[in-house]
Amino acid sequence: xEKKVISKAVINRLPRYYRYxxxxxxxxxxxxxxxxxxxxxxxxxxxxxxxxxxxxxxGQQGYGYNVEYLHSEIGKILGLDKKYNVIIIGAGxxxxxxxxxxxFERRGFFVKAIFDVNPRLVGMSIRGxxxxxxxxxxxxxxxxxxxIAALTLPKTQAAQVASDLAKWGIKGIWNxxxxxxxxxKDVTVxxxxxxxxxxxxxxxxxxxxxxxxxxxxxxxxxx
Amino acid sequence: xEKKVISKAVINRLPRYYRYxxxxxxxxxxxxxxxxxxxxxxxxxxxxxxxxxxxxxxGQQGYGYNVEYLHSEIGKILGLDKKYNVIIIGAGxxxxxxxxxxxFERRGFFVKAIFDVNPRLVGMSIRGxxxxxxxxxxxxxxxxxxxIAALTLPKTQAAQVASDLAKWGIKGIWNxxxxxxxxxKDVTVxxxxxxxxxxxxxxxxxxxxxxxxxxxxxxxxxx
Numbered sequence: 001x002e003k004k005v006i007s008k009a010v011i012n013r014l015p016r017y018y019r020y021x022x023x024x025x026x027x028x029x030x031x032x033x034x035x036x037x038x039x040x041x042x043x044x045x046x047x048x049x050x051x052x053x054x055x056x057x058x059g060q061q062g063y064g065y066n067v068e069y070l071h072s073e074i075g076k077i078l079g080l081d082k083k084y085n086v087i088i089i090g091a092g093x094x095x096x097x098x099x100x101x102x103x104f105e106r107r108g109f110f111v112k113a114i115f116d117v118n119p120r121l122v123g124m125s126i127r128g129x130x131x132x133x134x135x136x137x138x139x140x141x142x143x144x145x146x147x148i149a150a151l152t153l154p155k156t157q158a159a160q161v162a163s164d165l166a167k168w169g170i171k172g173i174w175n176x177x178x179x180x181x182x183x184x185k186d187v188t189v190x191x192x193x194x195x196x197x198x199x200x201x202x203x204x205x206x207x208x209x210x211x212x213x214x215x216x217x218x219x220x221x222x223x
Numbered sequence: 224x225e226k227k228v229i230s231k232a233v234i235n236r237l238p239r240y241y242r243y244x245x246x247x248x249x250x251x252x253x254x255x256x257x258x259x260x261x262x263x264x265x266x267x268x269x270x271x272x273x274x275x276x277x278x279x280x281x282g283q284q285g286y287g288y289n290v291e292y293l294h295s296e297i298g299k300i301l302g303l304d305k306k307y308n309v310i311i312i313g314a315g316x317x318x319x320x321x322x323x324x325x326x327f328e329r330r331g332f333f334v335k336a337i338f339d340v341n342p343r344l345v346g347m348s349i350r351g352x353x354x355x356x357x358x359x360x361x362x363x364x365x366x367x368x369x370x371i372a373a374l375t376l377p378k379t380q381a382a383q384v385a386s387d388l389a390k391w392g393i394k395g396i397w398n399x400x401x402x403x404x405x406x407x408k409d410v411t412v413x414x415x416x417x418x419x420x421x422x423x424x425x426x427x428x429x430x431x432x433x434x435x436x437x438x439x440x441x442x443x444x445x446x
Contacts, residue, residue, distance in 0.1 A: 011426060015419035019401060042403075078422045079429025093320030100316055101417070103401075109421060148424065172428045174421060178242060178326075180265075188431060190424035192417065194324070196238035198332060198397060199301045201371065201413035203234060205395045206302025208411060 010051050014074055016041065017051070021071035033064035084109045084172075085145055089161060090152035091116035091124075091131045094176055098150055099126040109148070113140060117157075141168045148172040155179040162189075233274050237297055239264065240274070244294035256287035307332045307395075308368055312384060313375035314339035314347075314354045317399055321373055322349040332371070336363060340380075364391045371395040378402040385412075 038045035088095045114131045121131045158177030173189045261268035311318045337354045344354045381400030396412045
């Protein structure tokens with residue numbers, strides 16, 4: 001496969017393809033045309049073909065895609081053919097939710113430890129994963145290979161912890177704190193900003209409300 | 224202000240502007256130039272000016288932006304000058320995390336009730352918000368005005384609940400289940416797909432790993 005730069009928009013769509021193909025696999029669907037897939041996913045068939053062409057195609061003209069093969073190939077592109085050791089920092093509700101999400105394991109993400117500053121949580125465990133005191137983090141990272149740290153901390157603590165993690169060799173950070181970090185370029189950060197997602201929802205609701213009001217106003221004026 | 228269609232990319236950036244301006248406000252910063260703001264946010268100053276020009280500007284040439292005014296105006300665009308009544312469906316860890324996040328209230332999102340199918344949770348409360356049985360949902364929506372429902376349900380249940388909510392008049396859904404819905408156009412859905420976010424991280428990690436390996440290979444060959 002030729003090496004080329006894949007646009008961020010394509011990358012953002014890949015996990016969704018992977019999810020839909022996984023759902024099809026669960027339903028024992030063997031083949032799917034780009035037309036059928038496009039109807040399910042509500043994107044155009046040409047968009048799908050274009051996106052997948054970035055990775056060399058996968059389609060057989062007239063025969064559609066082999067679901068299992070395409071699912072597995074997209075999985076490889078997404079790095080899901082590897083195993084990732086994950087730690088969770090912050091054992092609050094959100095940290096516990098992540099630790100409890102068994103589906104992550106099915107995709108190769110294994111939670112190895114949970115850390116928290118609260119000594120009262122230490123010794124407790126979630127799905128067999130022990131909660132440890134933050135003080136043990138550096139030592140833990142010396143003796144365990146960890147690929148990804150999920151940060152579910154208040155924003156006041158998150159930046160310091162993130163820069164410690166970078167110093168101690170962590171290369172992937174899954175950040176849930178409402179803040180951005182200033183980290184070396186070799187550290188990859190993926191943010192989940194919940195408050196920003198909620199604001200996008202309120203924006204769209206408020207645009208629709210305004211449109212509705214204007215429509216009603218116009219109807220009144222026409223009467 | 225003239226009415227025009229604002230691109231999705233601009234909308235996606237607005238909550239981040241709002242967050243940065245909120246941080247500046249907390250630090251009692253009164254004015255900021257687009258240059259300073261751009262350095263903090265790691266976007267170009269011209270991008271900031273362009274984005275804000277969509278909404279009529281707000282800047283005064285040479286004087287920079289008034290932080291409080293800009294924060295409040297962007298808040299209005301995002302619909303944050305209104306109050307939203309929110310219910311959470313699914314009282315697991317994630318639902319509890321959302322219910323516990325007091326910051327949402329500060330922005331106008333008030334959690335009014337939490338629903339779950341598990342009768343053992345009924346009667347418990349989180350931050351004073353009662354957990355109710357799912358069976359009560361329809362009745363609750365008849366007697367309470369609810370703007371947004373946050374769905375933290377397994378994907379097997381989420382689609383049915385979402386279509387019930389639409390039928391009962393809910394116009395905004397904040398969906399955490401790893402599935403897309405087929406709902407009437409007047410229902411706005413904002414998705415938080417955690418597994419997809421994690422896959423984007425593994426993609427980027429795996430691209431960097433490949434680059435690293437290729438670099439090492441080249442160095443070997445050159446020796």
